[in-house]
Amino acid sequence: MTNGHALLAVGGAFLAAGVVARLGTKIGLPTIPLFMLAGFVFGPHTPGLSLVDDPAELGVLAGLGLVFLLFYLGLEFSLDDLARGGRRLAAAGVGYLVLNIGGGLGFGFALGWGTREALVIAGAIGISSSAIVTKLLLETRRMNNPESRLIMGVIVLEDLFLALYLALLQPVLSGADGFGAALADFGKALAFLLVLAALARWGGRVVSRLFGSADDELLTVCFVGVAVLGAAVAEEVGVSDAIGAFMVGMMLGGSKVAPRVHKLVLPLRDAFGALFFFIFGLSIDPGAVGTVVVPVLAAVALTLVLNLAAGAFAARLHGFDRQAGVNIGLTVLTRGEFSLVLASLAVAAGLDERVAPFVAGYVLLLAVIGPLAVVRSERITACVTKRLTRLRA
Numbered sequence: 001m002t003n004g005h006a007l008l009a010v011g012g013a014f015l016a017a018g019v020v021a022r023l024g025t026k027i028g029l030p031t032i033p034l035f036m037l038a039g040f041v042f043g044p045h046t047p048g049l050s051l052v053d054d055p056a057e058l059g060v061l062a063g064l065g066l067v068f069l070l071f072y073l074g075l076e077f078s079l080d081d082l083a084r085g086g087r088r089l090a091a092a093g094v095g096y097l098v099l100n101i102g103g104g105l106g107f108g109f110a111l112g113w114g115t116r117e118a119l120v121i122a123g124a125i126g127i128s129s130s131a132i133v134t135k136l137l138l139e140t141r142r143m144n145n146p147e148s149r150l151i152m153g154v155i156v157l158e159d160l161f162l163a164l165y166l167a168l169l170q171p172v173l174s175g176a177d178g179f180g181a182a183l184a185d186f187g188k189a190l191a192f193l194l195v196l197a198a199l200a201r202w203g204g205r206v207v208s209r210l211f212g213s214a215d216d217e218l219l220t221v222c223f224v225g226v227a228v229l230g231a232a233v234a235e236e237v238g239v240s241d242a243i244g245a246f247m248v249g250m251m252l253g254g255s256k257v258a259p260r261v262h263k264l265v266l267p268l269r270d271a272f273g274a275l276f277f278f279i280f281g282l283s284i285d286p287g288a289v290g291t292v293v294v295p296v297l298a299a300v301a302l303t304l305v306l307n308l309a310a311g312a313f314a315a316r317l318h319g320f321d322r323q324a325g326v327n328i329g330l331t332v333l334t335r336g337e338f339s340l341v342l343a344s345l346a347v348a349a350g351l352d353e354r355v356a357p358f359v360a361g362y363v364l365l366l367a368v369i370g371p372l373a374v375v376r377s378e379r380i381t382a383c384v385t386k387r388l389t390r391l392r393a
Helices: 003-025 031-041 055-076 079-084 086-111 115-126 130-139 146-173 178-202 204-211 216-236 241-253 258-282 286-290 293-317 322-331 337-348 355-375 377-392
Strands: none
Touching: 003 031, 003 055, 003 258, 031 258, 031 355, 055 216, 055 241, 055 258, 055 337, 086 115, 086 146, 086 293, 115 146, 115 293, 115 337, 115 355, 130 146, 130 322, 130 355, 146 241, 146 293, 146 322, 146 337, 178 241, 204 216, 216 241, 216 258, 241 258, 258 337, 286 293, 286 355, 293 322, 293 355, 322 355, 322 377, 337 355, 355 377
């Protein structure tokens, strides 16, 4: 690809993603599925204008998008907030993960695509989208609702589980030779995570001294360098680059410069994150998605049931009413960045070629259903109440 062609592709990607997302947000859809849709429309698998023939040509830009997305999630993560939530929050979060990861794992094995594929599907089904959940709470003006603090607490626990799950999954996807080799790879990954977690917990003062006096320009250059370098080192030691970026975000999140970094990283997260989803959309083959329509619909139905059950469980633990339970279950229904990260890891590991289109279709469908369901949560609660009353009668 020549420089001119590369610039044309990148500029076209930004513009196409922005235009499609702007049109879609007018009807209340979140941006993530719209960025993917834009990539799909202008990809090599659909007729008409194609920005690139091979999505891998934009792989570095997609990698940067992944780094900034996970770095931002790490920056938002707070061990102190998790500790303040107490046992009830921990129980609600664990219950949510057990239901959704367990259900996703069972569903993955039921598909019969393979053990590694089932582990990827379990993560894709089990973890909600922090970005979409936060955006939904803001857009629906529910951030001050009593159950919203619980929702954010569950999201924090999911982010913590995300780190451990990626560390566990990486040696499995890399095809480690035997249990001993896989255990050694996991041990190395876990040691790396513990070092970064210790830095995140107690290294805030050091980070503040290093970056505290820098102006915004130099601070941006420095945290971008640290995030990308941390992701690269993580990749080299056998941990996902995504989790390396997440842990670096946690480290900076515990420093005094965290508010400034949070403000400065937002444009980078939005711009390169859009490219990540757009480039993933480029790889979607409609013919391949057509082969997994039934599994996608089944997975969506399963996720809806599991999330409503988890929401009801969390609401009962905290003494909330049925409406709050439905709000919890529907708000955390959407899937997004983490599911797509897992799909990209599955592609890189050479897993069953049906996994990527399955995850893409699943994320797209839930990203449309989720926000629409949240807006209509009162009607859904009334419907659920009527059905439960009929069953008891």
